[in-house]
Amino acid sequence: MSRPVPSARSGFTLVELLVASAIMVTIVLIVAKIAVDTLSAYDRVVADLSTQAEARAVLDNMERDFNSAVIRPDGRCWMEIIAPEATGDTSGLKKLANIPSDLQPVVMFFSAPTDRPRWTTSGTTRTTVSGETCAVAYRLGRRSPFDLPGSTLQQVYCFQRTIIDAQNTFNEAIPLLTVPTTSLSTVTSGTPFTYWYATRTYINPYGGNVTGALISSSTVALAPVHAAGGSDAANTNGGWTMDEQNFCAQNTVGLSITLWCASSESAAADLTRVLTRNGGSTGLPPSALRPVTCYPAALGDLTYRGALHSAGYGVRSSYGGLMARQNVTTDGKSDFFGYRARVYSDRIQTDTASAPLPYALRQVEASVIVLSPAGARELRGIQAARGVAVNEGTDTSEFRRIVATHGRPYSRRMIVLGNGN
């Protein structure tokens, strides 16, 4: 009898192989797609969580400080914000690596931080430091979190928060506060910056006394600075504010401060002012908040603001408040400051307005831009390859691309309880 020959079907046909391969490829593609999606979601989550953690470190500290900020109604200047090296400032403040120095405000004020030093060591005894009010300063920096200032590769953009103990604050800082002259170009006129600008002897929280510049008086540097034509190594003296113990959060490349103020005028006077400014459309009660924010006064920024304005966007309307709906080239300037703002209990003096604004500070809105870990890695890679911080002159676009791609903004409004709230 004839029997079937099994060997007749021992292999696969070409068609079968093709079909099998096609199925396999499809499955692999699907799995790869799922994996890529998962990884990108993971990256996003990591970026969000890490930037948020850094931003919280900054904003939580700020919130406690501003909640307890001391602004006494005694006519003295209790808070000052400067934007280094902006037009009109004669103190010679330098750039911070590739952040234009007119864009990194130094914030100086007084508050009762809960984490202030409460005692000092003198020999073998521990002495309680009396007092509540401490001088506080914020600034952006670029340094290693571990030592001073660290190699280029170790350096990261950071947020530095410096607190002077209550005793030194009482002895040295507060007596300096006087009613300063209206000139904003001087650094010796009795404002918080007068204190921070110079060399002081202060109690080191880790023991003993230290004498040194709080903010270096030679350059008032945001060290290590990008000096003209120099490198990071050119100036490492940033003053004690750049000490590693003041390191608060890393990868922080932007800091903006908006002062939200109520009117300190009578209702009638305020109404008149508002009506005048807004073309007589709507009145605004004195307690309505109006913003005063730092817009660098450099020509480029006026161009920027003007361009935004003429295109129908931006500064003039950007805050959405009635007081912000002003002509950007005339009276609108008064609600912005270019390089300096001095805060008194009942008024704010800016470099853009000849007379102090009749505003009383109620809330402070801080906005920080934090780089995600991927962006920070990319930036460090570029800097390591070059051996210096990427330079504003040569690497502007690279830096801005990284900030635009990997930077995340976080903002918070904080109530200044001590000024009439």
Added chain:
Amino acid sequence: MTPPPSIPSVRRPGFTLVEVILAVGVVGVALASLIGILTSSFQQVDDIMQTNRALTAAQGLVTALDNPRSILKDISASAGISKNDTSGTYLPSVTGLDNATGDAPNFDLVYNLLKSADTPANGVWLYVYERKQVIAAGEIIPTVSTGASAYKINGNPSLIEVVRMTTDEFPVDVAQARNVIGSPMRVRLTLSRLLVGQRVTLDATTGEPTTATYASGALPSSPDSYALAYLPIVAEFFPHEYESKATFTATTNDQQPVLVQTIVINR
């Protein structure tokens, strides 16, 4: 000749249709469960992110309620305050919130806003979001796309905004015009049940709290008749997917808040 019964099986070395269907079914179930796991973990990640955003929004909301004149109302994409505004206004310009002279205390504004929000259906809807002040350079305005002023890191800070829309809708074109980062949070404010059992009404003649206690319904119409020194409210934060409010609040559309927070407004 009839072939022996064993021969057909020798001639069928492949699988039967039933076998193939079974195998495909098993693989399908496995894949489906795998994707199900992935979806649920994506969902969990999304929930965490939403809760994080809601916490930020909650902080912004507390600050805004502290001074309700910083709350905006009825912004729009074209004529609103996203551009050169002539009509944008603060919340107190809503009729009935402020007093005649426009200088009512902040507490009174919040009170008037929320005194009737006794049930979820009567709740007050706000939108909380973070926005960039100006658009990114080069996106819309070519003249500032190059040069030193092209991208000002600090010249474009973000800020938290709280808005009330009369229609309770926050369309996507408004979000674009406001440079909103991400999507807004939709917040519903209602009176807290902590009020139940409290003597909330002042007697008009004696100035003392009446013996009647609050059970439900609206609070006294005037803040001057309200007996307590504080107003407890509940804020529910929902993610905003730009669906209409009718869709959002439809009973068939089971929406869960990502965060519920009790806020106490002090006089």
